[in-house]
């Protein structure tokens with residue numbers, strides 16, 4: 001066993017023995033070299049390996065602290081592994097939650113976007129002003145589908161930094177990831193086709209299925225281990241599936257990231273059954289730890305993965321700039337785009353290109369990731385302190401969502417309505433499913449600073465849950 005592995009093992013034993021508790025700071029790198037007699041490099045290797053295994057997390061000011069233990073929720077499998085839904089009909093609660101998120105002074109735990117103060121607004125605005133000043137009269141035509149050439153180059157180089165080869169010619173710039181995802185689904189299906197989705201899943205996928213008249217195979221998905229691959233295989237064998245729309249990194253709403261082996265297996269299964277994967281990877285930049293997780297596309301050797309992402313969660317939401325790495329489907333996606341929105345906004349494409357070529361996106365991302373990791377951890381701690389013991393709080397590394405499970409007899413829609421009266425929003429589980437399976441769950445956004453106001457809001461939510469638990473029929 002290498003020296004750094006021995007150190008890892010000894011730290012894990014200490015954590016298990018309660019020497020270091022969750023949230024507690026480990027000895028600094030320098031201190032650890034004195035304690036262990038190992039070199040700084042060996043200690044650093046051990047800490048980084050522990051971090052990548054999710055045992056510890058690095059916090060900018062406090063060094064390395066012990067990560068929250070993954071809590072395996074008592075997740076009852078009363079529901080089937082997958083459900084076939086002939087008519088996708090999603091409820092009005094999505095619209096209601098989105099509309100209410102605009103209320104002034106709302107404590108917006110229900111929001112899907114990160115705290116806007118984390119975006120580099122002044123720099124972005126300067127890039128926008130620059131684009132407006134220098135934009136040629138032909139800008140609209142120049143930036144027609146597939147979109148700005150420089151921007152596609154930059155995106156292609158970001159794939160290369162992960163060891164992936166995605167030519168700029170395979171990339172189509174879209175109005176946010178959502179347009180890309182919708183165009184992909186349209187490109188690979190016809191009305192009435194079966195499409196695999198996660199359960200629970202991002203509501204945008206369900207809306208898209210409904211709009212296109214598609215049928216859903218809703219696959220059971222676990223808050224920590226992700227989509228049930230055995231159930232997926234059964235669904236693939238029993239139905240003539242055309243596409244699969246899912247997330248493998250920082251999934252919305254549950255937050256999990258699939259390990260590489262699962263991504264590989266998923267890709268193998270789908271290509272065996274010749275099913276297109278529409279991979280929604282909008283949170284890919286928001287990882288914790290030192291290594292960006294690969295998309296499932298990295299394991300696809302048959303060009304059947306359409307990888308969609310955007311700058312909305314990591315840089316600027318309002319520009320509505322995203323992309324699809326569509327491989328051989330790139331031309332078809334462009335044709336569909338020309339028939340719907342025509343093109344992504346030219347000034348926004350130019351402004352974003354200006355930012356990415358003149359500023360350090362990486363410096364911004366490093367700070368963003370660190371802040372998000374700290375805030376998620378802080379909210380997790382507050383939740384553990386104040387929520388009743390019967391509430392299950394799922395912690396996952398990266399992103400900014402925390403998935404919370406209430407006892408099965410409590411409908412989180414009541415919690416949503418009651419908390420809204422106190423000016424607090426949550427995202428109830430009913431938004432993310434075509435079935436009643438997740439009505440006792442809700443999603444919290446942890447990207448906001450966990451100040452006194454937020455702690456008070458969590459205490460209010462806890463009080464409301466206690467009240468609901470008392471009064472809900474069991």
Ligand SMILES: Cc1ncc(COP(=O)(O)O)c(C=O)c1O
Nearest residue numbers: 112176177178202252282310312
């Ligand atoms: C999982 C997921 N996919 C796609 C989107 C849409 O991204 P964009 O704002 O870039 O269109 C969102 C935004 O909420 C999301 O959460």
